[in-house]
Amino acid sequence: MTAAEAAIRICDVSHQFGEIGQARHVQALKDTSLDIARGELHCLIGPSGCGKSTLLSVIGGLTKPTTGSVTVSGKPVRGPMPHDIAYVFQESALFPWNTVLENIVLGMKFQGVPKAKRRDRARRALEAVGLEAFAQHFPGQLSGGMRQRAALARALSLETDILLMDEPFGALDEQTRMVLGEDLSVLLSRSHKTIVFVTHSLGEAVFLADRVAVFSARPGTIKQIIAVDEPHPRKPSFMTALKFHALRDQLYGLLHDEIRKSIAETAPLRRRYDDTAEKNEGVA
Amino acid sequence: MAVTHPHARTAIVRTEAPLKRWFLRHPGAMRGLVIALLLLIWEFAARFLLDSDFISPPSVVLMSLGTLFATPGVPKALGLALYEIAIGFALAAVIGAGIGLAVGLSRFAHRSFMPIILLLYGLPQVTILPIFVLLFGIGAASKIAFGVSHGMFPIMISVAAGVQKINPVLRTSARSMGASRAQILYHVIFPHAVPSFFTGLRLGMTGVLLGVLLAELYVSTAGIGFFTSLFTQNLEPTRLIGLVAMLAVIAVVLNEIVRRAELHYGRWRA
Numbered sequence: 001m002t003a004a005e006a007a008i009r010i011c012d013v014s015h016q017f018g019e020i021g022q023a024r025h026v027q028a029l030k031d032t033s034l035d036i037a038r039g040e041l042h043c044l045i046g047p048s049g050c051g052k053s054t055l056l057s058v059i060g061g062l063t064k065p066t067t068g069s070v071t072v073s074g075k076p077v078r079g080p081m082p083h084d085i086a087y088v089f090q091e092s093a094l095f096p097w098n099t100v101l102e103n104i105v106l107g108m109k110f111q112g113v114p115k116a117k118r119r120d121r122a123r124r125a126l127e128a129v130g131l132e133a134f135a136q137h138f139p140g141q142l143s144g145g146m147r148q149r150a151a152l153a154r155a156l157s158l159e160t161d162i163l164l165m166d167e168p169f170g171a172l173d174e175q176t177r178m179v180l181g182e183d184l185s186v187l188l189s190r191s192h193k194t195i196v197f198v199t200h201s202l203g204e205a206v207f208l209a210d211r212v213a214v215f216s217a218r219p220g221t222i223k224q225i226i227a228v229d230e231p232h233p234r235k236p237s238f239m240t241a242l243k244f245h246a247l248r249d250q251l252y253g254l255l256h257d258e259i260r261k262s263i264a265e266t267a268p269l270r271r272r273y274d275d276t277a278e279k280n281e282g283v284a
Numbered sequence: 285m286a287v288t289h290p291h292a293r294t295a296i297v298r299t300e301a302p303l304k305r306w307f308l309r310h311p312g313a314m315r316g317l318v319i320a321l322l323l324l325i326w327e328f329a330a331r332f333l334l335d336s337d338f339i340s341p342p343s344v345v346l347m348s349l350g351t352l353f354a355t356p357g358v359p360k361a362l363g364l365a366l367y368e369i370a371i372g373f374a375l376a377a378v379i380g381a382g383i384g385l386a387v388g389l390s391r392f393a394h395r396s397f398m399p400i401i402l403l404l405y406g407l408p409q410v411t412i413l414p415i416f417v418l419l420f421g422i423g424a425a426s427k428i429a430f431g432v433s434h435g436m437f438p439i440m441i442s443v444a445a446g447v448q449k450i451n452p453v454l455r456t457s458a459r460s461m462g463a464s465r466a467q468i469l470y471h472v473i474f475p476h477a478v479p480s481f482f483t484g485l486r487l488g489m490t491g492v493l494l495g496v497l498l499a500e501l502y503v504s505t506a507g508i509g510f511f512t513s514l515f516t517q518n519l520e521p522t523r524l525i526g527l528v529a530m531l532a533v534i535a536v537v538l539n540e541i542v543r544r545a546e547l548h549y550g551r552w553r554a
């Protein structure tokens with residue numbers, strides 16, 4: 001992929017929290033390089049704590065990496081780029097004291113959209129996610145799925161080329177997230193946005209992604225990239241296709257070892273528990 | 285009796301339930317009933333049990349409110365007290381919210397200044413009331429200042445605590461959409477701190493009232509303090525109680541204003 005084709009170029013990004021020797025020192029990302037093409041939906045999948053959210057916030061300019069660099073549309077990322085990148089966070093990041101409509105309008109105000117255009121664009125974004133009837137509701141009055149759709153509407157209203165989504169449907173039940181996934185696939189086929197999508201769900205990754213980057217256990221780095229060759233918008237029938245299951249199994253195979261590795265860190269805990277159990281038995 | 289009339293219990297439940305339900309739906313009714321009962325006890329005690337030199341029945345106090353207001357200087361004293369309380373409350377709110385925000389937003393400021401604030405708040409300030417009078421004179425200024433110094437601490441402490449509890453993802457998401465620091469302060473931190481600000485206001489209100497009235501009693505050359513000692517010395521409980529009742533009315537009205545504002549700004553939590 002040439003620099004011109006890539007919407008996002010990640011070059012040798014490493015990130016550590018805290019200093020070496022400190023108790024809170026964590027090497028979250030290690031020598032990660034990835035090119036994300038314009039208009040593709042790129043999923044990031046990997047064991048918990050491997051640095052997916054960290055990578056996303058490095059791309060979004062919210063975290064400055066320890067080493068390495070990111071360029072977005074050819075420009076080096078030095079801080080938030082609200083005109084190029086919109087974000088959907090894992091938990092609802094809607095302002096609870098504003099109505100759904102006010103939330104969307106406020107996002108555009110932050111971004112610098114002229115006042116006259118805000119309401120119109122907000123209405124259109126709400127229609128795109130099917131929430132126009134809930135414009136005057138407060139986030140606390142919506143279900144979890146509706147809240148995430150509202151957050152998606154706010155991100156869409158910013159009309160950026162790039163959308164970063166950090167487990168946006170992670171807290172939702174499986175049926176809801178499948179339906180939202182279909183909607184997202186339809187939306188993607190219409191809007192030609194570049195989307196980076198973090199997920200823990202193998203099915204979601206295969207169903208949504210054009211390519212899936214599989215991360216190793218912490219310190220996270222990309223282990224393999226799998227392409228899903230299927231045009232958007234994807235139909236639910238894709239989920240029963242042979243190709244779908246083959247890819248899902250391949251992903252699981254890649255992830256399985258890494259997840260074992262990341263769980264291994266907690267094994268001493270289990271052993272300690274066994275010790276005390278034995279001791280208690282001895283006393284009894 | 286329940287044994288001889290097996291249906292008596294259900295009959296009682298049937299007649300009681302609607303009344304109970306009515307009371308549950310009208311919390312104001314029970315409140316009114318309790319207040320009426322207390323007034324009745326007071327009325328009875330004042331008329332038949334206690335010395336009329338020291339206490340008057342509420343009915344007499346109410347009937348003679350006219351003569352209270354006809355006492356030269358009393359309306360002016362009440363007006364002055366209202367003025368001192370209102371100004372003191374406004375200043376306490378501004379200073380308390382300002383310092384509370386500053387202390388709550390900066391980890392450094394919090395660690396440096398919060399212990400000092402807590403220490404000052406815990407201090408019995410009555411002991412330094414003479415210093416206030418020396419600094420601010422015997423006019424309204426010292427009373428307002430004493431009211432402010434009582435009212436601002438609870439506002440400060442609850443605002444500082446409220447600001448700290450903010451969900452970091454809200455700030456991050458505002459930043460990702462391009463919000464400036466001022467916009468984050470105005471659109472994210474302020475609204476988040478509103479509920480704790482109102483909690484502080486309610487607590488601070490009591491403090492301001494206490495501070496102003498303590499100072500009034502201490503510097504009793506004119507104003508409420510003067511009249512309370514005058515009425516006490518002349519054994520005029522009717523007018524004394526009437527005066528105190530008027531102060532209570534001021535407190536209730538201010539509290540109601542704060543409550544209305546709180547309801548308005550807290551709509552999203554309903």
Ligand SMILES: Nc1ncnc2c1ncn2[C@@H]1O[C@H](COP(=O)(O)OP(=O)(O)OP(=O)(O)O)[C@@H](O)[C@H]1O
Pocket residue numbers: 017018024026027028046047048049050051052053054055218
């Ligand atoms: N602000 C921080 N300070 C210190 N360590 C952090 C911080 N944020 C993240 N980390 C650490 O960095 C590592 C990677 O975190 P990150 O949130 O990127 O993981 P993740 O892959 O998104 O995990 P999950 O799938 O559970 O969301 C974790 O071990 C975490 O403990």
Ligand SMILES: [Mg+2]
Pocket residue numbers: 052053054166
């Ligand atoms: Mg994460």
